[in-house]
Amino acid sequence: MRTNREWVLTARPTGLEFENCLELREGPLPEPGEGQVRVRNVYVSLEPATRLRMQRETYGPAIPLGAVVTGFTVGVVDASRYPGLREGAVVSIPGGWRAYSVVNGADARELPPGIPLPAWFSALGHIGISAWFGMMEIGQPKPGETVVVSAAAGAVGSQAGQLAKIHGCRVVGIAGSDEKCAWLTGELGFDAAVNYKQPDWEARLREACPKGVDVYFENVGGAVSEPVYALLNKHARVSLCGLISGYNDPGPTPGPKDFSLFLMKRVRLEGFIVSDYFPRANDAYERLVPWVREGRLKWRADVVEGMENLPTAFRKLFVGGNTGKLQVKVSDP
Template sequence: MSTTTNRLWRLAVRPDGMIKQSDFNLVSEPVPALQEGQLRIRNVYLSLDPAMRGWLIDRPSYVPPVQIGEIMRGLAVGVVEESMHPKFAKGDTVQGMFGWQERVVSNGEGVTKLPASPLPLTANLGLFGLAGMTSYFGLLDVGQPKEGETLLVSGAAGSVGSLVGQIGKIKGLRVVGIAGSDDKCEWLVNELGFDAAVNYKKGDLRTQLKEACPKGVDVYFENVGGEILDTVLSVMNPFGRVVVCGLISQYNATEKVPGPYNFAMVISKRLRIQGFIATDFGSRVKEMINDYAQWYMAGKLKYRVDVVQGLEAAPTAINKLFDGSNTGKLIVQVSEV
């Protein structure tokens, strides 16, 4: 593969429903020669995240939408191939919003040099990346859990949900996960130490939740929305907290999604519902990394990655996040480590 060419995905049309490969154009373009103060990065791993579906919708949000013709936005880990920048050297491992492409030329803005670590490179996306920030600050700062309370997590076998549940156990909570298969539920309980897990596709969800959460739910970490959110509101305890991380069940909806029918319970149960964005806590990343490193080395925190091979697979692989076929952090391997 020539170091003077770059393959990349540009947005062709805005998706209608599930993302399709035809919504993007895979093109090859020359890599510009470096100027003083620039560096060239070869992407190794690309993170696929549910938030990407929202970035493709032409509406105001916490970040501008990806425009037609632009390179698809995405967090990646890569290696510096060449540098004329004083802070980066050839061979450095770096992380940033490098996008769906093989290579990127940067002036260094938004590029983070990663420290040497005994962990595999994927840990920077599966543990210390946006999923890690979302899990850590979403639960601890927004959810404000107290020892002995019951924590319920939807999308519990995903990259965020699986970390949230483990943090809950570390903090002394009873942790229950919601997932979409028996295999995922078994993984949550047998491998990650959840106290219980329910398969929302089997039987009446409210009945399953009442059995798994006999004392009700104090903190609900919401990744899914829709009917699951509506059902959970009925088992929340007074003064419970609902941490709204994502609403993955409706990201691909082609028509307006009705709000929760049980929303009146927010009043009667005096619930607090709060949404958040992981980057709200960007100034405190070191705090998260220190705790995660200690927990991981002590065997209290595990993570799993679901690696798909090849940049060309990105537009179809991302749908694994929405059809429930991934377990753990979904990553595309763009090149060799």
């Protein structure tokens, strides 16, 4: 008899100590109801924001204790009672940290042909949509402007930076190792990349932005972002995608130390949550899907193998252990 395996949240974690708040449980294989599909998950996408949702209400409710951890997956339809999806279809779903998920067929998105499975979360899906709308619509970069991206060698950052580069900007990445910086300037074509763990990194950042900063794609907040704020030009835009530096802290995330800079420089700061843009996903895919197929947009999947390794893999997000999109392979395609 086939069984299901799923990671359940059993307590609210403190700091990085989330592994003992998660339990891998076995249960019966769920059956799809009318209009639903059962999906055998292949890749589970790991998100920094899941850490916040283990703790408290954010843009959505906290994950209830005893519930399966939420998240996106790609997988293969294993049983279908939804006319729009046949068995064997490859789909992206809000599947959670599970081996098999049952979802409404209407919530499943069939992957376009010619896209390797690990590319979906690396350059498309919620990552590609965040990068597209966060950079192009909120950042509004203009050719020739200087764009800085933090967590630049991560999933969203690596895509957002490439989009600004395609748009004709000077793109500077901030990342946590020399290897990550070399990937950004080598394979991804960033104009410069600065390792914020080097003691002279603030001077390197100033050198890399001789004309100041017009767009800041903010992924981290805190100490790494302060030197970027100081370089913002008049009428700069800050696209506030994430604040990962504070996600393991118990309290609220503090703002910029010198808020007056935003006034004096007439900066426009706008936060966004990707799900607000899901109804417009096709506007992004129209550009992104061909660019991924052609190799114009490059991507890297950081794949950890094995359902049992989900919690240890999740830690990598908060210690800079991943390059590109962190995902866990839980079955063979």
